[in-house]
Amino acid sequence: MDIQFTEEQELLRASIQRLLHDQYAFDARRKIVASDEGFSRRHWTALADLGLCAAPFDESVGGLGGGALATMIVMQEFGRHLVVEPYFETVVLAGGLIAAVGSAAQRAAYLPKIMDGSTIWTLGWAERPSRYDFDKVETTARRDGEHYVLSGKKVAVTAAPWADKLIVSARTVGDSGDGTGLSLFVVDRHAANLHLQSFRTIDGRRAAELVLMDVRVPADDRLGAEGEGTAALEACRDRAIAAQCAEAVGAMTELNAATLAYSKTRKQFGVTLGTFQVLQHRMVDMFIALEESISLTQHLNLSLASNEPHLSRLASGAKSKVGTAARFVADQSVQLHGGMGMSDELNVGHYFKRISAINIQFGDPAFHLMRYAQQS
Amino acid sequence: MELKLSKEDAAFRDEVRAFIAENYPAEMRVPNPETDLTKEQSLLWHRILYRKGWIAPLWPKEYGGPGWSITQRFIFEQETSRAGTLPPLAFSVTMVGPVIYTFGNAAQKARFLPRILSGEDWWCQGYSEPGAGSDLAAVRTRAVRDGDHYVVNGHKTWTTLAQHADWIFCLVRTDPAAKPQAGISFLLIDMKTPGVTVRPIITIDGSHEVNDVFLEDVRVPVENLIGEENKGWTYAKFLLGNERTSMAGIGRSTRYLQRLKQIVKSEIAEDDPTYRDFIREIARVELDLLALEATELRIVAQMARGIDPGPAASLFKIRGTEIFQRITELTHQAIGNDGLALREQPSSANRFMPGPDYGHTATEKYLNARKLSIYGGSNEIQHNIIAKAVLGL
Structure with a gap:
């Protein structure tokens, strides 16, 4: 099942590596995170200019036709460099949704500006009671002539303070918890009666809670059929998980390399750390965790690329397994680096924090383990 | 779990409990006392204990200790940590103080000990x-x-x-x-x-x-x-023994476990797919804590009979830190999406944090607790100590 990457795919990977190596070293990233806005439009533009935002989309909509494997390659490299720019939110979540369920007019209106990097998007689905359940949504969308009127509150919307456009879920009918009645809407970030409360995230990014108080959205900006929101979100989550797993694999790769290098140079008791058997075995387990994660991530992305059935179950399985493996690797990397692992100056702790965030977004490993079990 | 207390010890416990309730400064009850207090604020409780004569339970009476029995010292430690009081600065009272009165000369004792007790020297x-x-x-x-x-x-x-x-x-x-x-x-x-x-x-x-x-x-x-x-290594080892004994942290873990239970109760609906998982994991960590507490009580009873606890401190350090780390992980997991937020430092009540108050410090605690298995002699080192000193390997 090992993926033999095409020349084109290897070229894509090499071009990202070159860009990030040159422009996104850890110190450069630190400056970006500490900046007022919290991300870099200049770097975002550079990534888009490389064609990354267009990479996964079909050629029929003007994309480069790379599909899930292109996303995997991009996200893996982003994971290695802890890229904070909102590729996941803009391209994977919003772009994926528009390509999947958008009308021809919506695709034509929105995708080109996603692919050239000129608009930033994100997705707001979670609410206070929803935890990781798409259906536990109280935000309502009331039809009023040629408009919908949206009211409610969304939580944990990553990249929202940076976004130009948002996709939000809301109920046209039914109550919180109902499996039907949910629809998706495109909302302008600066729409009247939309308020953001921003906060910093554990991984040095920005997020916000959205308060919608009678936000008027043209009926044409409903994304997908009315009441079909849950199915669209579920497919979106499968794509999201495939991308998150790839990002986690990138982060784990760097953690394992850093920890191994450290154990070969750091001396205590007159010998290098790597000579202690208990630490050797620990690092072997970290190696195994990464190998398994690479395998499952490739398996999931291949299945996604070929539209395999029952993908959702595999996605949940991968999210649980890779999330747990990543957490183990992150934990042990901090531990084996000793005090240095706790220091904000070293990159190790930042990988730990990014992995912690991945393990929350779209559901934690425990949630997806149970989802995997229940779908058998 | 409670020690079987004599009438006198039970009265002492009640006295300690009442004193804390009446005297612990409200000003020190902030979201995260370990990071949110100024130096002056964090010394308030130290000074109150000093005036009461309770600042240095470990110290012999001649140097300003209260002259408590091992059981009384344990009761005091248990009551103060259960009540969530910020312990007086360990480096002063628990660490350097005993080194000075054990190995220092008369001039050093006279010069340093009173200022440690009063909190004048940090x-x-x-x-x-x-x-x-x-x-x-x-x-x-x-x-x-x-x-x-x-x-x-x-x-x-x-x-x-x-x-x-x-x-x-x-x-x-x-x-x-x-x-x-x-x-x-x-x-x-x-x-x-x-x-x-x-x-x-x-x-x-x-x-x-x-x-x-x-x-x-x-x-x-x-x-x-x-x-x-x-000869400094001898004094250093003496001090490290004192450092690790206090690392079981039963009281702190007990408090955080209670809070975790409340958080799970309000955050995780019974029909949530992970509800039973939380119940099981909480029970598991509660049992770990119970076993550690029982071990601590057993060793306190042995010490009261004059038996040397040996490297028990290493056991307390390993299990105490593992348990607290697990509780902080579960707490961070329990608050779900709100766990994405991390308070900015220095903290300010004016900055927006999502979700109920009880979750606002969960992320920073979860991150900060990673240090516990590293500092004071990493947990790997503690394993080596037990392997060598107890098992003779």
């Missing part, structure tokens, strides 16, 4: 160095005798709250030719001495708890040497 620990973490005997900071002074050069690191400190107790190398453990001395250094520089180290939770301390040609009067030159 101490920090100059043990770790960039090249000496788990392998503490590898310290390279040099102290060279020059007349009636030592001239000290070196770099100490992970120095907790050095930014507040008046004094630092340091392990320094006085005999570079001797075996690592044999050439170390225990030196007290005034932080105001020229050549002492403190540089903050920010940790992954965003807080400023630890520091680098640079020592450049720092002149230290020889009268600040504790005990004999080159």
